[in-house]
Amino acid sequence: MVLGDVPAIVQSCCVCSGHVAPYSASGPQLEFAFREQVLACAVREKMADAGGCRYISAVEQDEVDALEFVSQRMVGTQSSADRVSVNCTHLNAKPLGLSPSANASGVTLRSFRITIPSVSDEGLLGICCGNAIQHSDGRVVLSSFVRPVAGTQIDCAPLFAFWLSIGSYDEGEVVPYNLAGSAPVLIEFAIDGPQIVVVDYNADGTFSPGE
Helix, strand or coil, X not given: CEECCEECCCEEECCCCCCCCCHHHHCCEEEEEECCCCEEEEEEECCCCCXXXXXXXXXXXXXXXXXXXXXXXXXXXXXXXXXXXXXXXXXXXXXXXXXXXXXXXXXXXXXXXXXXXXXXXXXHCCEEEEEEEXXXXXXXXXXXXXXXXXXXXXXXXXXXXXXXXXXXXXXXXXXXXXXXXXXXXXXXXXXXXXXXXXXEECCCCCEEECC
16 A cells, blocks of 8 residues: 555454364365455544454444444556546545545556545544455455545555464454464465465464465
């Protein structure tokens, strides 16, 4: 992501999690499916002490009290002469919202843009903006995000690649980049999915790329 002309500090969330049976019960391979959907997302933490909250659209009433959550379907820029792709949306700080996506020139190839209004720092307090994915049950998870700066624009380049590892993170929970010792495995999907990726599940509880 680029925030104005300055590389932003990007954070990422766990986008999917589930229980894995022991190797003896689950077998040597696991399948992961992904259908391409590009979503812009904005989230506002309603409470000052919302640190540690899960960045996922509400499914229970107590989660509604923690976050405001909006998303918008996008299409990344296809070429330098692209005049069709709906690759840009505008953030509204109060009330929180994203404008209907529309085409804009100058957006980075395979990226979409979120423009940030020129408001006070207080107006953007607690807001995060970035990419999101949608689960088959309709829930939306903020995948990677930055804290926006007033009067700038964020170009997001979604990559359909995910790190897979054993851990205790919940969906929507921020995952630190320093995962030394957890041996995560990169799984990548075609840009124009859907696609299924097979991963080898090893007897020691780790993963490795499937054939």
